[in-house]
Amino acid sequence: MKLALHWQILLALALAVLMGWLTGTDATILGVHWIAIYDFIGTLFLNALKMVVVPLVMAAIITGMASIARQGGFGRLGLKTLGYYLMTSAIAILIGITLVNLIQPGVSDNPPPQIAADTQLQQKLEGRDIGDIAEVFLRMIPTNIVEAAAETQMLGLIFFSLLFGYFMMKIQTPYRDTLYNFWQGVFEVMMQITEWVMKFAPLGVFGLVAASVARTGFDQFANLALFFITVVLALGIHFFVVMPLILRFIGGVRNPWKHYKVMLPAILTAFSTSSSASTLPVTIECVERGAGVPNRISGFVLPLGATVNMDGTALYEAVAALFIAQLFGVHLDVTQQFMIIVIALLTSIGVAGIPSASLVAISIILVSVGLPAEAIGLLLVVDRLLDMMRTTVNIFSDSVGAVVIARSEGEKDVLEGDGRCG
Numbered sequence: 001m002k003l004a005l006h007w008q009i010l011l012a013l014a015l016a017v018l019m020g021w022l023t024g025t026d027a028t029i030l031g032v033h034w035i036a037i038y039d040f041i042g043t044l045f046l047n048a049l050k051m052v053v054v055p056l057v058m059a060a061i062i063t064g065m066a067s068i069a070r071q072g073g074f075g076r077l078g079l080k081t082l083g084y085y086l087m088t089s090a091i092a093i094l095i096g097i098t099l100v101n102l103i104q105p106g107v108s109d110n111p112p113p114q115i116a117a118d119t120q121l122q123q124k125l126e127g128r129d130i131g132d133i134a135e136v137f138l139r140m141i142p143t144n145i146v147e148a149a150a151e152t153q154m155l156g157l158i159f160f161s162l163l164f165g166y167f168m169m170k171i172q173t174p175y176r177d178t179l180y181n182f183w184q185g186v187f188e189v190m191m192q193i194t195e196w197v198m199k200f201a202p203l204g205v206f207g208l209v210a211a212s213v214a215r216t217g218f219d220q221f222a223n224l225a226l227f228f229i230t231v232v233l234a235l236g237i238h239f240f241v242v243m244p245l246i247l248r249f250i251g252g253v254r255n256p257w258k259h260y261k262v263m264l265p266a267i268l269t270a271f272s273t274s275s276s277a278s279t280l281p282v283t284i285e286c287v288e289r290g291a292g293v294p295n296r297i298s299g300f301v302l303p304l305g306a307t308v309n310m311d312g313t314a315l316y317e318a319v320a321a322l323f324i325a326q327l328f329g330v331h332l333d334v335t336q337q338f339m340i341i342v343i344a345l346l347t348s349i350g351v352a353g354i355p356s357a358s359l360v361a362i363s364i365i366l367v368s369v370g371l372p373a374e375a376i377g378l379l380l381v382v383d384r385l386l387d388m389m390r391t392t393v394n395i396f397s398d399s400v401g402a403v404v405i406a407r408s409e410g411e412k413d414v415l416e417g418d419g420r421c422g
Helices: 005-023 034-070 076-103 121-127 133-138 145-150 154-168 173-198 201-216 219-250 257-262 264-273 276-290 295-308 311-327 334-347 357-369 376-408
Strands: none
Touching: 005 034, 005 201, 005 376, 034 154, 034 173, 034 201, 034 295, 034 357, 034 376, 076 219, 076 295, 076 311, 076 334, 076 376, 145 154, 154 173, 154 334, 154 357, 201 219, 201 376, 219 311, 219 376, 257 264, 257 376, 264 276, 264 376, 276 295, 276 376, 295 376, 311 334, 311 357, 311 376, 334 357, 357 376
């Protein structure tokens, strides 16, 4: 019986902690330092992740935006839906950014020595200085898309991909279908490559975590625990505070907590499967039968939400990026943090269906702001449990969106009855 990937990663993690602790930085095998072997394995995995980022994200966003345009998603209902999803994702990211700056889970008296000793790191970041907020928007429109791809200027690539996907649906049918099929094919190929790369995630985690433990012992695990608490607290605020407020004051629902009862089967399914797509049938049933949202609205809002609305994931990406910056002793100014917010928001459109989407998205952010990616392996230690929570927040936000939009369309009976799901 083959173990699920998350169990393989957990076993690799346990072995990495043991080996890193036993070997330290001085032990050798056949004249080769163990730490060099760990670094080699970890770097191979990180390079493979970086390899897929540009083509995967471009293809995902182009096909995702094209699908929305193809469905006529930019009518009144579509604009309301996209507006809601962008608003809630932005709120989620801001909650995460605020908490990670207040709690500072990555701040430590003992930063990873391989980074503490790297005097060029801050210079690299300064070389990527983006000046002020206005400059962030200027970087969204690259003068040379090929150069932007070569230098992984993700803001420009993402914006170009959004435009390309939208206007691709505006040209004549033969060319439109050819282009759509091409980019859909690229997306399918990159999905296959990403799935193949993720099969080596246990090895990558082993190399990254073993190297970290060998160098620093268990110092960083205290930071990791605080990171876990920060993410859970941020997700909790979004789930238990922001969502009811949206239902009450934007949706006009008299008793927002009724929606939690209605959505309980979908919430439990999302938590257990960690998959918005797998939960979608249950989400639709609960929203239609339990909340009373008509199918003409739920049938558009919920499948679209499973593609572009990732509140919990966007929050996690932003917190993880700032945590890594803190862990490695790198100060990010307001402008760089704003850039993280923008990238996390834009990458939430299109990366939802990608295997280990959050891992790919975090790689995008780290590459964009010039941060080291070594700590990604450390994040995988707690990623499975956090993924269950993120998915729960994601699908619940989708359902709230369906309720709010239905009521804005004149469906005043939504959540006013005693509907049940399941």
